[in-house]
Amino acid sequence: MKTLTYFLNQFQLIRTTIQLNQFITADSNNAVLRRTLSNLIDSHRFVSNNEWDNTCSCGTNGSCMVSEGVFCRSYGTCFLFSSKPNQTIPGLFVSCLLVESILASSLECFYNTSCIQMLIDWYPFDRTETTLDPRVLNVTALDSTINSRFSPDTKLDIIVSQLFLEYWINSTNFSSYYNQCEPDQCFYTYEERFNRAYIIATLLGIVGGLSIVLRILIPPIVILLRRMYRQCRRFQTNVRREMIVEIDIRQKITLYLIRFQQFIRTINFYRKVKNTHSQEIVQTTDEISIIQRQQIATRLYIILFIVAIVIIVTFTGLNSPIQSIKVSSPTKLIFEQLQFQYSSSSLSCPCSQISVQHSKFISIKPTAYHQVCSSYFISSNFIQLLWDSESFESYYYDVDMKILSLHFNLLSSFCSLAKIMIEQKIEIFYSQQFISVELLTRHSFQIQIDSIIENFIYQVPINFRQIHNYIIDMFHANQLHNLFLTNWNLHLSSPAEYYLMRTDPITYNTTNISCSCAAMSTCSRSILTRYNKTVVLPGLVIGCLPIYGLRLSTLECLYDSICLQKLSNFSNMIYNIPSFLNISMYSRFYPISSVLVGTLIDELFIEGWQHETNYSSYFSICAPSMCLYGGLTVGLKIFIWHSLHACLHVRKWLIFRRRRIAPNHTS
Template sequence: MISIKVFFVTFLGETQTVTAHVHRTIHNFNLFPSDKKNDLEKERIGIIATRLYIFLTLVGLIILGFYTSFSKRGHTFTVEWPSLLQFEELHSMHSSTLNCPCSRFSMSYARIMSLSPRYHSICSSEYLEEHWLSYFGQVELDIESILLLSTDFRITGQSFFDLMRILCETSRETIENALRVFRSNRLVTMNALSRSQFNIETMTRMKQFEKRTITSFVDLIKLVRSSIQTNQLADEAWTNVEPSSQYNNETSKWSFRFRSRAFRTNSCSCAVSNQCTHPVGFYFQTDTSRSQPNITVPGLVLGCYTIDSLLLSTLECFYDKQCVKLVVDNYDFDVVGLVRPLNSHAVQIEPLRNENSRFYPNTTINEIFSQLFVEDWINSSNFTSYYTRCEPTQCTYTIGKHISLTYMLTMMLGFYGGLSAILEIVLPSIVKVILQQWPKRKKRIQLNNFNNITTDTIMDSSSKEPSHSSKNISEKLLSLNLFESERSSTEKRFLHKEIIATRIYIFLFILCLIAAIIYSGPFSNETKLTEKKSPTMNIVHDLHQKNISSLSCPCSKVAIPYSRFLSIKLDYHSICSSEYVSPLYSINLLKKNDSLSLALSTHYRVLRSLCQSSHRFIKNAEEVFGTRELISIETLTRSSFDFQIQAIKVCINIILK
């Protein structure tokens, strides 16, 4: 028991001794020892400088450690000659930073996309074949004994189906010609597009082609219709005009002229509108042109002209088997035994099929024709072919990673080395100056608070203090010694050499610092790459203003449609929006039925037609113009962009003139 107590007491004594030794060692730890062992003042300065050194070093290392642990560095990786599979994998993982420049910037549409139309069933049906058209041929046994009205289906049907066949063939030829031009166009891409971007790009271009092709052709047909109506040409079936005779009492002569036909069913005049209609069907031979058909063919109407009759009609009868039978069975209506038998193929003709059609049976032919008889467009794009043609030589992408432990330690060691070198030089001198100035400052404060000192004395001391202080500073600078040794304190010649060495050291240090600043400053020829991610318009403009010869701002999209940055607004002549070109004004003139009013009606009708044609032409031209693209690899300066716009405006003015 006694031995345990002795051991415990001994252990406590040794622990206290070790603790006291450690405390004394830490308290007196000095990284800046003096050459003079008994110089307590310098020892004190060294201990304080050591504590500041350790504190500042730890604070600096902690701050640097936190900064480097939370910061990320961009690591750029390069993949040479990436395959399609590699490209898609890279894009799925690094889409925001992936950059794969194409080795070939442009490629024809024929290489990368396919487009073909599927037409309406009427264009490939038996109704446009010769055996059905024989229904309307010269099939009378005795021409003298048959007198059918020109509005009878057996007469008007011939031109109806002939024109239908012509429009189908014309639509097909128009689309084929447009497709040849479309396939020769080129897609321009500076960087490889992703599969989704490629699909969007190709789909947009194909939709633009469909719309542009249809619009341009339909507008042409509208222009033809407008021209025919404006010139009031007489149809061979006299559906738009009717003869009129008038007796002149003064000359005792009859005058013969045509006048626009008025459709009694809806009080519509072909002189004003091309929407006038009359039902089509089968008539008795004794009927007149003002009679209603005895048997009506559903969906078919008679218009001012053959093209109006066709476009305003529907094909609903030819989708219905019973209606087709009605037409076939009434082939010899009111002329039984006076016509040859109908062709056997025509008798057995099948109705149209409505499967997989986007048009309803009661859809007007005008709506079907406005799509060039196209049911749908079969389109496809070949991304593999596009990528093969693009063939990027390399792909680069950037990954932001946390700084590695090795790099962090390297940075901290470098930081410690630089900070340590600076603190070893600066800290002892700073501490020495502070310790020397602190008692003086304390003494001045005490003197200022002492009430027995007169104002004059204070003024004198304050006036002398600056000169005394500046004198002390100059003396300290002249006697500055960074290489102080124990030997210099006894021999003045060593002290003088150390002061000279200090001055040379400071001079060389300042000289090297100036040289480093000049080398890395304005006189340096070193190329410095500065990159700005997603710069705004103002930043790009400011960079261009600086006239930097090596400035490069590549566009993310090389081809930009005009519609994105340019709009056109036209002011039409006031006549096109006046009441003179309204249909109502022409109708009122026609009602007057005098020569001047009829002439003015024709004049204003022509004006209305020209205004409408101009509107259609310009609207179509605007749509085509908006799909054209400005190709620019680099971002244009504002002046270059304005120059391009002015050139485009000149082209527009030339086209309009």
Template sequence: MLIDYRLHNYENIYLPIDLSNITALDANDIITFRPEDTLEELKSAAFVNQWTYIGNYTLYYAQCQPEICTYTIDKELPSFARINLVLGLIGGLSVVLRLLVPSFIKTIYLIYYLYHQQTRDAPLRWRMVITHIRDKIYFINVYRSKREVERQYLATRIYIVLLILYFVIISVFIRFQQRTILISIDSPNEAYFSFFHDQYSDSLSCPCTNISIPIMNFSISSLTFQECYTQIMSQPLLATLSLPDNIFWEAPGWDRITEQFRILYTQFSLFQLRLLQRQFIINDARLVSVEAMTSETFNVWFSLFITQIDKSSMISSVDAYKLISDILQANQFHNRYMTSWKTEFSSFDENYILRNSPVILNNGTCSCPSGQSNCTEILIYYDWMGSPHVFPGIMVGYSSMSGLSQSTFECFYDDDCVYKLNTVLGTSFTKLNLNAAYIPPTAPIKSIMNEYLPVSLNLTANYSTYFQICTPSTCQYHYMEQHNFVYIFTTLLGLYGGLTAGLYIFVWQLLGLSKLIVKCYSRLLQRVHPSS
């Protein structure tokens, strides 16, 4: 608990806090965090208690803009329609059989009779059969009246021609007319779903039984720690130590070594915390899908989901630290170690005014406020005998983060360098295992953080598990096909009864009307006109 606020480097000067104004926090107001969470965990989440997402369905629908909506209703034919259909088929079938069966039997009998007439040759027998069929067609009469026989023959011929023409037109129309075939499959498995999707991807519909599925139900996540991370985090915390007084460090910079190591430990810790935060997000995320997805669509969605998590992550501490450093440099603000700008008195000629001067590194070739990445240098220390020593790979730059980014772990892979480091700092560092780290000793720490990822989150998804949870109860698909000849025959058969009755009356009345018109016209022509 914070009791007082002490000014930096002034232990005897502090500002007391009025404890009467401090009230206890309410644990019920905490949603994401727990009372026992450390400040490091709260800082890694930017002290955000809960993210609230609000969606506007009206805006979504306005952007969706569906052009057309279709739906299917399964409905049985009404009772009167079914009765009408059955009666039509029975009527048409009875009429056709009544006309065709007697003629067919007579024709078969005639063929059988002529076939057994051995006295006649085959061509003659076939000519007689053809002549018989022609006479039957020529003298066919559907009216069966004892008067006006010639008119009956003519009406029958017109009736047959119109009937055949009607059948041809209707058959062609129905043949080239397409119909929609709807197929339903109950409780399809993954293999059937994949097969039907390959065949009927445009019309297949498989609604999920569970449309909202927690992602962790079909995915596995794990944290992987690189060997370098494990070895470095197992070293003694240099940030808690203070430098010995009997060592002379070449200015500027060795007072910053503890700060850089503190940042290193913090960065590696934040890697783990950040990935744990992502894992918390994944644990709360859900896949919402009305329709079952294919394995290809599922894999694409999962990749986009991982990418979206990476994009939605808060700014990394490395970027935040660099942003703060750039702001400090651009505005000539001082940091604790005055790595970019330093305050010093001018010369006697300028009356010793206090001014800001840029820190120069690399033998005066690099100005730290410029923010150049190569604005670093290796520090030198002198032992009690005045002998200079360096630690390979340990750099300082225009900021603590810059020096750490350009530094390497080269010293920690060398026995002699580790011994010197422990002697100078009074620590107990151990040599890192080069064979287990899989990282080049000369690799900058920045590249290790960006490329090698000391801590990585491995997330894999199982499509089969997802499909089992989705469990579509029914899949439906439809396709278009032309009517076959069986459908055409049954349709014409159903229409035959009404058609024959209608044509029967229509043709007879039409001939009667035509005869009346011709008779009236003939009388007009025979009328005698008196001459003037």
């Protein structure tokens, strides 16, 4: 679709521009050369051909046509439009330009053997010296039995608009895609139970850890149990003590520290307990040395063990594994709640359909076109009034008004073409896909869509401008001859030169500066001539070609009632004075009355854009089957929180103990 639209836009733009610039063709279908003697000066002019059905004129209508045929059989007396054809050719038509003739015709004759033979028979026109190429005699008709979506009587305009394509073949090759992708690596996950290596490693880790923990914890536990047992026995004996001496808390702490220091000095994880009933164990010097080394090894072991525990706890606390929670078939409300509670990095909702057409959730259109595109000035009635008559004299003395008529005809065509192109561009935009693997939040969605829309609005006039400028530049580069002799004039040479028809470039003198159409395409003049009258209409100029003059003009005169009155008087439209444009109407083109028409054309006459997006439609098409969200583990947070509480409780208890009032003891 995009390929066809791109071709049709360019093709239609070229057709319109060529047709309304009134270029001369070799077959004289759109204009004929006439000669006149004015003031003893031999002069030649081109006159639009109006010998068509319904007296249509190529000057105002490029679609004039007549059936193609053989008009006579006598050589030397054949004139194309002198009479009705002796023999018509089915499906073929003649128009102002060859391309228009082809587009208006069909291939009906070429499917018929008798029609082809008729063309061969009529070709010589009774001229015995005319011979046909032998290959023509072997031409066969097109095969109507071949399956085609175009019937034999289908206009070539339709076939050309489809680029002569019968059908498209679409094929994909995953192997080629894979070779271009060339993945460096792949990651995958799988579930496995009863892995022997994992079980053995886990058991060894648990056994090793338990052995160390039990070796550390069991001796203090045994001591604690024995101490509790002794306390219970002392309580049962009910031994009275006359005096209870309270030991100061500092003395208790000092005593505990001394015992702890003694424990640290004597702790030994490597000592083997010997079974002996003797109360005293005599140790040799070697045994004492071994015990000392064992105690040093035990201290080093404890230090390394504590460091390892601290590292493990710190790493575990600072590590942030995510606990994933699955929500099946979430609604938009649930998704927005999850998005509010969790960051976008921890919330994931894969779309069931990752590609969504823009038309499903985007609406875009121009708010308005420039008011001139809906005014009377581009109507066929106004254009015809400026063109006036088809008399031979009008092509001599009323040329400027005909050129102005072409200006407004071009303006009308560009307005229509702009609207058609915008509609086609919007249709292509609607057919494009928006890709989102995961559901976007409303904010992210709006940012991306706004960027896409802004790029579309920016690119539409740029694409048109590039094509349009290329076309008009080619006109100047190829020096195409114009019917109204606005870029090149005709000049008959002397008898010594055998009356050759020469062409001389038109030169315009503006502000005492000479400008030649052979060198510059921006030459122009503002003085309009009609018979013996001249007038200057503000903003309206005539250039080397009608398209150049239109682009260099402004709409200043169309906003001014006095200027329009002058135009009406100059063109004898006394009873058809058009209404002026509303200068108070909003326009983004400023200053409103002096903006070049070329600028309006380049911007496709668009005053503004209106666009809307629908997030709900996008959500319903994306249709996430589930959402995964997670929270970071809070082990370190809990550890720090409870540790802080424990420190605060210990501090309060110490303060309370210090402030406690000790009782007075009297003897």
